[in-house]
Amino acid sequence: MPDLKAQPTLADYQEYVSKLEAERVFEGNTLQQSALLLGEEIGELFKALRKAQKMSLDKKSVVGSVDEELADVLIYLCSIANRLGIDLEQAFRDKEEVNKKRIWETTQGD
Template sequence: MKELQRFSRKYQKEMGWEINPSDYEASRASLLNNYMLLTTEIAEVAEELRKAFNMTNHNIQQGISEEKSFELAKESVREDLGKEFSDCLAYICKIANFFEIDLEESFYSKMEEVKNRSNKDIKYIKK
């Protein structure tokens, strides 16, 4: 993750896509714009999932097994879904870099916190 953040910082500088650090209002406007772009990319992830579910349901209606239908759908959206996740990750890295957040350190720390929560979600097991 550290290497990804380093790459992201360099790439955004080369492309002229850095968050504007000149003053509060410029930073605020730039951060809000990048947040808006991130949420747009997250919506595109949802659209790829929707495509996969619709394709699965269509194939099931055509007589293909549920398992095979879902595998075909996952295969069909894999590349585009990867691109959308990459877009999301680029914006997350950009914002994290602006705030000088080490995402790798933050991730592991958060996962440890979640592991130790007393109000964990309970997984439903289908019988």
């Protein structure tokens, strides 16, 4: 089992996920498979959020916790970035430079 540093950088998370996938025999997943798995995890996150907000759910439904589902989403984000050779930290920084130049407005219902 790979080890994750005590205070990891985003690059450390990406490296960890790469090792994790190799260990769990997921490194052969295609980009499409990883994207579909991310979509499933986002659905599970939404369900966990519904539970946390005390919204109605199917009583037979198995629902994880919000923190667990967020972690799963992060794993698949790293997986997809790794498959595409994207440095997530740099992508985040680049995107924030774009966002800083935008004008943000709050809209109230029409």
